[in-house]
Amino acid sequence: MGRIDEEFRAKRAAGRKLLVPYITGGYPGWQDAIRACAANGADAVEIGIPFSDPVMDGPVIQAASQAALEAGVTPTSVLDEVPNLDVDIPLAVMTYYNLVHHPGPERFAANLARAGISGAILPDLPLEESGPWCEAADANGIETIMLAAPTAPDERLPLVAARARGFLYSVGLLGVTGERASLADTATALAARLKAITDVPVLVGVGVSNAEQAHQATRVADGVIQGASMVRRLMESGPDAVGDYVAEVRAAIDAD
């Protein structure tokens, strides 16, 4: 059992809701932002490794990725910094499959393990194509966090859940990452479908945009992932603002 899996199940058993912020690796201040997340109640952090063609991301995260790429950020330069973060929560990376395919799944998984990364989210690698990566990830102790989408028919969800390690990423709505005025009905609906079929922790991400929405989502799900609302604060106000926001969301999801 991997570190995310172990810690998330233990926390869930203790009645805690899980909070996973997303921070774009390589964007100025990203390391301090991750430290601020850890200090203010995040249970893990998802580090984005910027890719030139991020089809699952909306304008905010895409802009952060593009800025990081223009500053010369590479997968190696992000991973090299991870040991210096010195935070006591598990870290996962989120990136696109070409950055795995290019060095090869084996080498990429080994690089993650060496940097101290626990998990990986690859949004453009669906179940049917995930074989070579999952094998390499398992062999290197990297937990592959699978995505489940609201469009999936009932018979597909157990197959996705069976392959998920760490937690299951329940995609909150039809659409790309970004902030929305309200939590989509699909977010809680899919989380409920997943909770009914799996014991793997279920976290809702994509379109969870503020503390209130996070609270709403965690009434059904085991936790939330928040990306665009974190990255926007990092870009507009810097790492401290990210920490304040994490504390605010933490308080909201702990309220029940």
Place this chain on the structure above:
Amino acid sequence: MNPPPATLSAPPDQTGRFGEFGGRFVPETLVPACQELEAAFNDAWNDPGFRQELHDVHVQYSGRPSILTECHNLGEQLGVRLILKREDLNHTGSHKINNVIGQALLAKRMGKKRIVADTGAGQHGVASATAAALMGLECKVYMGAVDVERQALNVFRMKLLGAEVESVESGSRTLKDAVNEAMRHWVANVSDTYFCLGSVVGPHPYPYMVRQFQSIIGDEAHEQIVEMTGAMPDVVVACVGGGSNAMGLFAGFVDEPSTRLVGVEPAGGAAVGRGTPGVVHGSRSYLMQDEVGQVEEALSISAGLDYPGVGPEHAHLAAIGRAEYPNVTDAEVIDAFRLLSETEGIIPALESAHAIAWLSREAHTMQSQTVLLNLSGRGDKDVAQMMDILADEFGVES
């Protein structure tokens, strides 16, 4: 490894792969949509009623079959027997209409209300807007901001045809970014929107489906050239960006071992010639990428060809040595654009001028051979751009 198909024109395997290329690398949200599309396409393609309807629209609306034109002047100058397949004579001015009519009919059959498309030079956008108008579908077209500027006339055309044109400001602001935005739009609107891809790229079933819709080029040409010359051509040649006009032409000749298949890439966007295997926009193929796997910007004088990837079936044909993919420079393309115009009275699209450029450079190696060249589109859309380039030489105001 999967066993090779019985013929090179066979469908891909059940994972959508041609050899080791292809597949379906898309966000989980789109997997059911791709599966639904695959089933719908197979059902339609095997339905004689659908095929008849497609045929009727092509005959009565697109202007098919397109003719073959023997180029006596240029052929003599180059020392080859040069025959053009005239896709430039199709309604909307290029081969793009073949695919779009097929996909729009399929979208209607699937009960979709709206099609979303991406476009580089605007040919696919114009074709999509045209088919949508014909069939009563809404149409939204994503186009890189750079291309919106380069191809103002086509933007106006699309709007005139009732389409909404969305200028894409992200990334390199060209075709690859338009594809990204169109895919994002599809992710958000997958329940009622049909994604009309313009080339033999993307997740399975698109590369296969678009090839089938474009194979009408090769099927017609195969029959026509036998009638005209009594034999198979020695060489068939077409330009390659994503590669749909080339794939359509190749489909008619890929199982004729005596015919050489040549796909000509732009030097600044030579995905096969200078790329390495990678995964972008839903499939594994040759891709122009940097040393860590970031996708590079392709650069070509022709907006329709500056795409950093290539269709996976082309990657397969290159890998097994069945087709060759040389490239030509923008300067050679400009010369070729003028050459065909001056010798034959045919102004080619800049895309098609790539094929002519390669032929004029290499013709000395194929003297007296029969060369079938796909003239994928007409040059009307490029005239303003070329006028800027050639203004001084021609003594005109640009």
